[in-house]
Amino acid sequence: MSEFLLEADKVEVTYPGRGRTPVLKGVSLNIRPGETVGLVGESGSGKTTLGRAILGLAPVTGGEIRFEGRDIAGLGRRARRELSDDIQVVFQDPYTSLNPAMTVEDILTEPLLVTGVNRKEAKERVARLLEDVRLPADAGQRLPREFSGGQRQRIAIARALTRSPKLIVCDEPVSALDLSNQARVLDLFIEIQERTGVAYLFITHDLAVVRHISHRVAVLYRGDIVETGDAAQVTSEPTHPYTKKLWLAAPVPDPVKQAERRAARHALAKETAA
Template sequence: MNTTPANVLEVDGLVVAYAVKGRRAQPFRALHGVSLDIRPGETVGLVGESGSGKTTLGRAVLGLAPVAEGEIRYAGRVISRLSARERRALSAEIQVVFQDPYTSLNPAMTVGDILTEPLLVSGTARASAEERVRGLLDQVRLPADAAHRLPREFSGGQRQRVAIARALCREPRLIVCDEPVSALDLSTQARVLELFVEIQERTGVAYLFITHDLSVVRCVSHRVAVMHRGRIVESGEATAVTGDPRDPYTRRLMLAAPVPDPERQRERRERRRSLKAAAAE
């Protein structure tokens, strides 16, 4: 009998609340009963504007946000309220790629040291760690001599490739990708998104892919969940949500994406304003 959980991640009725100063102040709820799941080898895109709660959900999965109610389960195990020691033990299986490649890498360390450090800390022999680093650099399409250089010697896109390699060091099953291409120009974004897809096809890793851009999640996601004011307002297959959205908020997000034709862009702006005005009535 196969008892392997069908989902690598399950979020069920999640509430995240932050204390507010003042004796009578009620806690601020950043998430209101959010539920989603991610299957092995799948990408679920989590999309919404700034303040929608999408990054808070990612932080909760990583153990960095206070869970007030609900559960987070990884491979069937409840991980909502782990101790620091238990969370460290889980770090090999759940990793993160942050938004800004300029600040997420230690500027004083070479790329080789950045990538070998988590392997050495986990008990890997140095020779094996260095061999693993050579393979990782090849996997993210960086030259072997990159290991001897500092992060400042690379472009933004190359630094993000280093960050992706670092996330892959210990062969995780799930990576939380928090706006991983928003700091990059459009052509570099496209190449990095292709890399994410290629890595997933090769390794079977699952992604929670957080972004504000529906056109980005369309490129990489199997399913999409749209967040607004701490709630998921629409979810489903990526082609359905990004191609024919049902919720007015999702339609506004689609119209917010820029297009090269100035006339079409003007029309989209007017339609978005109309939808926003209708929602406010």
């Protein structure tokens, strides 16, 4: 049996109506149980498309995606619903992914009730989940609009955890938050992983974010992975010019160092364009 929970092997995705230009050009990536793999790249690099392909939301036109050794790329609707016990998702915008007309308790109990869990047990589990994500005791009786952005993302994380998944695809889950809320939510992800053993594919454009949360990092550029490795190494001493560009684009609080980075980024741009 493979040591990997998830294996993407030479995955290709081509959407109809785009001149048949592939969005992913044979991407390979793997995730071990309990591991966080950061997938980083600029907008349009294909990182969200890979996440959607794993979730069955994008057409896999080549290669394989295996979960616990089973090819899941071509699963039908029923099999995909069954797989949702093991693979869940946290999206970028928590508000649009939460039904504004439902209370938080209803949002979180719904995925449990449809699997046959009785309402009393579902409510007890939801109460524990809300406590686990550090939300107030009365949060279950309130509507999503009554919470801040950081709190709504905690609700989304709790929903992803309702079925005790083995893997969560996190698609830019902190990019809409301010820096203080980003840090709190990232620490929450780490705490949950240490407690439950869940694995993450953590999709972001921010090398600082993936450095904070990831064990390993893969850098995606125009549908190809151009650099992979240990998170500390890739995010502090990148070797590929594109990764260096991402690293130099990350803001730092020191204005002198920020000016030095800006100058280095311009020099790198000229060098790669030559």
